Amino acid sequence: MRYAIYFCPANDTALGQLGRDWLAASTDAPELPGISMERRDALLANARRYGWHATIRAPFTLAADVVYDDVRRAVAAVARDCASFELSLRIERLASFLALRPGVDGAAPQKLAATCLEALEPLRASRPNAAQDRRGASLDAAELVLLQRYGYPYVLDRYRFHFTLSAPATESEEQVMRQWLEPRVAELPLTRVDALSICHEAAPGDAFELLERIPLCAPGMDRTS
Template sequence: MSGRTTWDLSTARFAIYYAPPEAGRWWEEGSRWLGRDAITGRFLDAPKVPGLSCTVHDATVDARRYGWHGTLKAPMRLAPGARLGDLREVALAVAARHGPFTLAMRPGVLPAGSGQRSDFAGFVALCPGAGATPVNVLAEDCVRAFETLRAPLTDAETAKRRAQSLSSRQGEYLAAWGYPFVFDEFRFHMTLSDRVGTSDAAAIVDWWQPRVQTLGPMCVDSLAIFVEPAPGAPFVLHERFALGGRA
């Protein structure tokens, strides 16, 4: 947990993420892959991957800044008058409404979207197979419950999102919820790369496939507040909240 509790609330962003238990192998493996531990802030040596045209470090520049996580409520600035204590209260309430569950994760490629070069596959991520309903329910609760604490998007933030060529429904969600990929447009995932070419994507998937089998189901037993202390700064895990209200 981050020891810092004060930030410039006009610029800091807060996100509600899932992060694997810090003492477990899922946390260690994912943090090592990205090259940074979002709890300690320590930089790590990423593995070497056969068939990858660049280093893992170069393939994970953006992903590393966000840390090893799965998004439940996308990064947001706090609304005027809202405080970190308000965020904690909502997190405690949401966590108490949901029990722990497991997800069978598998690596795959998520689409790059329109406007990308034809030789770019998209980005690689771990996604759940069957049995994703509990995490979808948890994410929907997070999207709704934290909404009163979210500051409106700036014009620049909105323009950046709309540059992704959103569908009409995604555009409506962006306007209403500050993020286009919610509810029926949501797909839980844990990012393994930035946008990469098709051959690099295949190399990453091949590297992760046997490892997810060895690691086994991912235990979702908490949600966490992550903080971006200043624009462009690495996100850090500030505090966890156990599902089911466990201590």
């Protein structure tokens, strides 16, 4: 079993609705001209499995003596100390895939992710073979160091707040997806990152499920500054 800490927008928000529409099951999924249903499902498969979210702490396995209540207490402590914040979102290519990214890279997402990373690190099972597991991933020297230290390379200064929209696609496929997404993303109000969601993967390959959504503290109450 693995746990992850995400920002999952509430269902009654515009961003939550966008995610439900975009990642809907095959029969309800958006029509993408020129992209077959099978290809669309392949492009969205991982995004559907991991759920509509922005990663705060990437999936990790608990150490042998750690239980869920330990995770919950650690996340609740982070939430008490970190204030909610707002950001705008836009479509970008991140590495090789389409994603929703902040219009401006601010300090708030980075600080929240770093605080959560350090708070949960004592609860994580070590991964002595992490570098071997990531062979072929084209990591640079700094990312390899982070991988060995935290079990995941895209943390701290390599962290990028984002919502994954699809797997790597061809240029023409990206254009079709953008045609559906861009007018809807343009209509989004500012997104308030207002909670940390604890999600889990019961068995390898299973879809991640939301266990609990823990609100961040109100703006002005941040104790990490």
